[in-house]
Structures are given as structure tokens and as C-alpha cells.
Amino acid sequence: MKKLAVLVIGAALLNVPNVWAASAKKSAPAKGDYTLKIGVGVTAGLCSAPFFIAREKGFYKEEGLKYEEVKIDSGQGPQLLTTGQVDVTNNLLATLIQPIANGLDVRIPLGLHTGCIKVMVRPDSSIKTPADLKGKKIGTSSMNSSGTVITQRYLAELGIGVSTNHLEVEWLIYPSTELPLALERGQVDAITTEDPRAWIIENEGKGRVIINSATDDYLKNEFCCVLVASAAVLDKHPDALAKFTRAIQKAARYVQENQEETARLMEEKRYVAGDPAVNAAILKTYNYRASVSEAETAIIRNARDLQRIGLVDKSVNVEALTRNTFVALPGVPDTLYK
Numbered sequence: 001m002k003k004l005a006v007l008v009i010g011a012a013l014l015n016v017p018n019v020w021a022a023s024a025k026k027s028a029p030a031k032g033d034y035t036l037k038i039g040v041g042v043t044a045g046l047c048s049a050p051f052f053i054a055r056e057k058g059f060y061k062e063e064g065l066k067y068e069e070v071k072i073d074s075g076q077g078p079q080l081l082t083t084g085q086v087d088v089t090n091n092l093l094a095t096l097i098q099p100i101a102n103g104l105d106v107r108i109p110l111g112l113h114t115g116c117i118k119v120m121v122r123p124d125s126s127i128k129t130p131a132d133l134k135g136k137k138i139g140t141s142s143m144n145s146s147g148t149v150i151t152q153r154y155l156a157e158l159g160i161g162v163s164t165n166h167l168e169v170e171w172l173i174y175p176s177t178e179l180p181l182a183l184e185r186g187q188v189d190a191i192t193t194e195d196p197r198a199w200i201i202e203n204e205g206k207g208r209v210i211i212n213s214a215t216d217d218y219l220k221n222e223f224c225c226v227l228v229a230s231a232a233v234l235d236k237h238p239d240a241l242a243k244f245t246r247a248i249q250k251a252a253r254y255v256q257e258n259q260e261e262t263a264r265l266m267e268e269k270r271y272v273a274g275d276p277a278v279n280a281a282i283l284k285t286y287n288y289r290a291s292v293s294e295a296e297t298a299i300i301r302n303a304r305d306l307q308r309i310g311l312v313d314k315s316v317n318v319e320a321l322t323r324n325t326f327v328a329l330p331g332v333p334d335t336l337y338k
Contacts, residue, residue, distance in 0.1 A: 034236075034240045035067060036237070036240045036243075036244055037087045038051065038088055039080060042074075045194075045195075046195065046196065046282055047092075047112070048090060048272075049262055049266060050248050050255055050290070051090065052266055053262060054250070056265060057250075057251065060244075060247045063243040072089065074089075078104055081228065082105065082106070086230075088228070088233065089228060090225055090228065091225070092224055093224055093225070093299065094149035097299070098306060107228070107230070108226050108229075109245050109292065109327050110291070110292055111225075112248070112252060112290055113223065113290070114214060114223055114287040116214065117147045117194055117198075117211075117213040117219075118147075118192070118198035118209050118213070119138070119191070120191055120208060121189065121207065122184070123208050125189065130211050134160045134168050134169065137170045138172070138188060138189065138190045139182045140172075140191065140192050140193075141193070143173070146194070146224065147192035150219065150224070151192045153305040154219065155169065156305065156309045172187070172188050183206070190210060203278075214285045214286060221294075226298070227248060234327060242331050242332050245329055248290065249333070249336050252336075253290070253337070255288045256289060259284050260280045262280070264276045264280075266279065267279065290335065292332060293328075296322060299322045303322065
């Protein structure tokens with residue numbers, strides 16, 4: 001295995017060029033039907049389950065939504081939103097905050113689910129608690145990944161230095177598929193990765209979870225995956241966006257209450273690869289109680305944490321960033337759960 005790079009974290013490394021500036025001018029909502037362009041990952045994961053369920057169970061139709069699905073590389077979602085190639089998609093919130101602070105003009109109307117990020121060590125590792133990661137080598141696929149950002153936030157909360165001028169961990173970059181082997185060979189002390197890879201590593205006895213965003217107190221109630229929409233579609237077609245959001249709320253509730261059926265259907269329709277039993281087990285660790293207000297909470301919490309550790313500039317007004325990004329759409333309930 002070839003180690004690609006050793007990176008030191010900090011705002012300078014992760015600064016995204018300010019190419020995200022809004023290009024859509026506000027105008028009155030267009031009259032008549034609009035076909036909403038929904039971005040769906042080519043290699044979609046379980047995070048996208050509500051998108052498939054909304055189609056298969058007729059929730060889009062129930063809302064009277066006209067739509068087309070556009071296959072995308074999930075990592076390109078933000079760019080495609082700003083260029084109008086898609087109107088809505090889902091995204092891990094942790095990877096959005098810094099681009100938003102740098103000018104990415106998008107809107108977030110719904111928190112989709114919690115969970116899915118884990119930090120793992122070898123089964124025989126002397127690392128017993130997250131605090132033991134101080135001074136250790138952590139493997140990750142990218143310094144921009146959701147797993148990296150969430151781990152940085154968690155370690156900072158424990159008082160472990162993760163900023164450029166106070167760095168108490170070492171980050172090593174590997175292709176995501178090579179992270180388990182890097183851990184097994186001892187090239188790193190820990191890795192941060194997402195399900196289903198994390199679930200498989202653990203259940204094959206090749207890794208032990210030390211941080212779990214689905215269960216650890218600091219993260220377990222935070223919505224990590226959100227709906228994200230272009231500013232233009234909100235300005236011009238708010239009714240279509242509201243229909244979509246309500247349909248996804250219904251679909252998320254279906255996923256929450258029918259994990260086995262969801263996993264079976266997704267495998268049968270070839271939406272997601274893998275063993276349905278494994279995928280159902282993973283879905284049960286998430287909380288798909290989609291919420292509007294919890295999206296706002298997650299945005300401001302992430303932004304404050306990233307500002308504290310230097311990934312968002314101190315000059316950024318976090319409250320203003322949240323007000324500009326979060327949107328509560330008329331006619332969309334806060335949640336379908338009381």
C-alpha cells in the first residue's frame with residue numbers, strides 16, 4: 001500500500017476558492033408545473049434511502065410532484081446545485097459548512113437522519129477511549145470528508161488540539177478502500193470511515209469502534225445528513241420544493257419504521273448493493289425522524305464548532321450564516337413525529 005500524504009489540518013489547507021457565489025437572481029415564482037431535478041448519487045448509499053422510498057411508495061406522486069432523477073457523483077452535489085444541473089439532493093452537513101462560509105449559496109430545509117460516521121481502532125489496540133487518540137495517527141480518505149470534520153469536532157470537545165497551531169493528532173490520507181488494510185497493518189492507530197464499510201469492518205472482527213456518531217452523546221442527536229437545495233429553486237419554485245420536502249419526510253418515516261422492507265426493496269431494485277440483512281442492521285442504528293428545526297440546530301452547531309477549531313474564519317457571523325442557509329418552508333411540518 002502506498003501512503004499518499006501526511007496532512008496537517010487547518011483552515012489554510014481546507015480553504016475552498018470563493019467560486020460558490022450566488023448566480024441566481026431573485027424573481028417571482030414561476031407559474032404552472034415545474035419538473036424538479038433531484039440529484040441521486042450514482043453509487044448511492046443508505047443515506048439516500050428516503051429518495052428511493054419516496055418514488056417506490058408513491059410519496060412524490062401523493063404530493064403531486066413532477067420530477068426527474070439526475071444521476072450524480074455525490075461529491076459534486078454542491079457544484080451541480082449552483083450551476084442549475086440539479087435542484088435538490090442530500091449531503092453530509094459537515095462537508096457543507098466551510099463552502100457555505102466561503103460563499104456557496106444553497107438552502108437547507110430538512111435534517112434527514114443521524115448516525116453513519118465511526119472512528120475505529122484495531123481489536124487489540126491499547127486505545128480504549130476517544131481521549132486516548134491524543135498523539136496518535138488517524139487514517140482518513142480526505143481532510144474534507146465528513147468523517148474527518150466530525151472527528152476533529154469530537155476531539156476538540158475533549159480538549160485535544162486539532163488546529164494548525166495546536167495539533168495533537170497526525171492525519172494520514174489513504175484511498176477509502178485501503179483504510180481497513182492500513183489499520184490492520186498498523187500504519188495508522190485509528191481510521192475514520194462511514195457505514196456500511198465501518199459496520200462490515202467491525203462485524204468481521206477487524207476493527208473496534210471508539211467513536212460512533214450514532215450513539216455517542218456529543219453527536220447522537222445531531223442530524224448529519226440533510227436535504228440541500230439551490231437558492232434559485234427556492235426563489236422560483238418554492239411550491240415544488242415544499243412538495244419534495246414533505247414527500248421525503250414521509251419516506252424517511254417509512255424507512256424509520258420499516259428497515260427490513262427498505263433494505264430488501266433497495267437491493268431488489270438495485271439501488272444499493274450489499275446484503276439486505278446487513279443494510280437493515282445498519283439502518284437500525286440511524287434515526288430517520290426527519291426534522292426541519294433540527295436542521296437549523298445542526299447548522300449552527302457545526303458552524304460554531306468549525307469556527308472554534310479554525311476551519312471557519314473568526315470573522316464569519318455564524319448566526320447570519322445560519323439564517324441565510326436554513327429555510328422553514330411554508331406548508332412543511334417540523335416533523336412527522338411528536
